[in-house]
Amino acid sequence: MTAVIRTDKLTKFYGSHRGIVEVDVDVQKGEVFGFLGPNGAGKTTTIRLLLDLIRPTSGKAFVFDIESSADPAAIHRRLGYLPGEFALYDRLTGGQTLEYFGNLRGGVDRAYQARLIERFDLDPSRRFREYSKGNKQKVGLVAALQHKPELLLLDEPTAGLDPLVQQTFFSLLREAVADGGTVFLSSHILSEVERSCDRVAIIREGRLVRVDRVDALRDLAHHQVELRFSGEPPADEFKKLAGVSDIEVEDHLLRLRVFGPITPVVQAAARLGVTDFLSREPSLEETFLAQYGREAAEVK
């Protein structure tokens, strides 16, 4: 596969303040790549470096095999971008705004633009300042998608969108990928990444802490297990088992967390006369919290 995005020890400091430190990621053609991290972790900094909106302190970023600062216009021609925070022209209507951004790219397929507007249920005749936050976000999304870019760089794209529009957005992402596109999506909402991404990179305090397939992350995750016994739970028997932690006893109920294979716990429970067994598959969100600490994840 071809790397659409590649960074090499990409580092950015704002004076003495840390932006990102030696970030190495590669995003392959045709995948939806999630960039996950708490607020202030460096997600937006990374995206802005890819776009050459800011310049690296050290390291390099390549998009379409072009170094980001060498020929940014050539990169921009092939991508669509939605910033995390943006403001547009108050006096222009949504339609005029989209026309302008289309014109900056030499024109767009009007029929496709109209389809996007329809699918997002956007009224293009209203002035930008009159839109709600969600509708402003829709304008930004249509502007990013309307020229059918090869690469979508989306910084927290679902902010302000209601669940129905989010569904539309995710189905458009799938269509973009089916057409050969690539998506780089930053988010601090884990369920969003879990739902839409093939691979995920987790960034914390400016450093990448993990890059893996979403499935792989989930496989490595813990299980939250509740065991009910008729008598006093034999907690000591479970403490001996590999991967078991956070054991709590409450009357006849034993709660524990299992990292790795769950089979030894199942076997021990059967041997020790368990009366009820409940194992919950963890969400990516819980995985993330367990792995990197609750304080690191400001999740919605």
Added chain:
Amino acid sequence: MAVEASRRPIGQIATVSLWSRFYGFGSVYAKTIRDSRLAFIIVAGLLGGIMLAGCMAFGTAYSTPASRLDLQNVIDNIPPVLKGLYNNPVHVETLGGSLSWKYGPFFGLIAGLWSITALSGTLASEARRGSLDMVAAAPFGKRRIAVEKLAAHLTGMIGAMAFLAILTWAGSAAFGTLPGDAVPIQGAVGFAVWVGLIGLVSGSVAWALAPFVGRASAAGVAGAVMFGGYVVSGYQESIPALRLPADLTWFHWTAGDLPLAGQYDWLSLVPVALIAAALFAVGVVAFDRRDLGSSSAIPVPAMPGALLGVRGPTGRSFGERLPMALAWGIGLALYAALIGASSRSFADELAKSPDTARLFASLFKGYDITTGGGFLQLLFAYMGYLIAGLAAATLVSGWASDENGRRLELLLASPLGRARWAISGGIGVFGAIAVMTVVAMLGVAIGVASAGSDVATPVAGTLILGLYAAAAAGVGFAVGGLFRNTVAGEVTAVLVIATFLVDFLAPALNLPDWVHQLALSSHLGQTMVGNWDPAGIAACAVLAVGGLLLGAWGMTRRDVD
């Protein structure tokens, strides 16, 4: 099932210190005081500085009884049409009387501008931005928020006026050269009270309107009321049609209150104070009763679609700046038309007094001020530079708002390069300046044509205002591109004001000639009468084009904010 709320153990609650309730983050009042400290320093410094400079200049220039007598004769012989922008001349042979006559209204206008800017925006713009929602969610009512915001501005105004009173008193004592020059405490305080009240009543209009029409419209209406009242009141003596509307202006009501000249009319201040208080109350109640952040902007005709400029960055920049350019152009045009149209009346008055005519001829060498162009050169050109320069500052701010408003990220994510964005946007700004200049030229043409003077020369001379504005904008582009766009407009405005003050004060203060030469506007000739200075014109062109190119180069080298 009954639900019993559990009480969580909590740590010790930090108390709010008394100091932070007055300055800092302990209350809405304290935060507003803190936020407005820079504006306070600027306004107090400006007013105090002008007063001190004025005292110094007068003391130096008129240090003998004979020179005072000459001054009084000159002022006594000035026809009403020329007196329009000044106060009533009372005891102009004294330092206080002379300053009151020449500069008095400007103090009130500066204080008014501050009040309008602050009081139109303190609630309305914050509400529009959304930050007020969080403040309003605190456990006290909206009325209290409004009152605290208002109280903070009143505190700032009182502080600035106290500073002005002290400097007036101290400056007149330090720089007065003849008996009667020292302004007594009562006079200094009385003058500061007048300035403060004029400022507050102007601001109260904006305060009362802002909850209904939003910040921009409220500030626009309040500014029009203030400047309109000032002009109407000033010119009512020479233009009979203005006498009726003049009766409705606080400038006219308080025209007899000249504390610096030793003439007091305290009673005239009462209705001004009452109106301000009533409008403040309207604003508080309106803010309390209306939905937070909802306002109905005063409807203005929409721009034709073709002028919105959605075809490319140059057209977009031009389309975005066009309403502002038209507004500045119309302001300049009205001002120019008024001055130009008055030139015939002035010439007629001057013809009745050959002595005064000779005096003016000796004062304004090189051109005839009785012509339309000459009169415009005398009363329009210098103020025109200031207005055109400030217009450039606002247009540069608009150019910079692509980055400051976080639009630039989206724009630069298209194949539009940074340098092209900067240059295209700059060309759009130059286009807007051209529109402003053309509108101003129309005003000049109408004014001098109605006075029966030569039209071509002053109309061509008005081009210099556009060139000067383009030069100021060039400096703004360079600052924005090389350093930060957040300060581009402000630096341009400061440069324009500094240029105006240097050009205005350096001769008055007998400063070395090289100081006066620092002002770009001192190198532009007298274009309203056809005297062009090629060096100044070349300097403007270099600043405009060079500044834009420098800014574009800077943009390619720095991070986008």
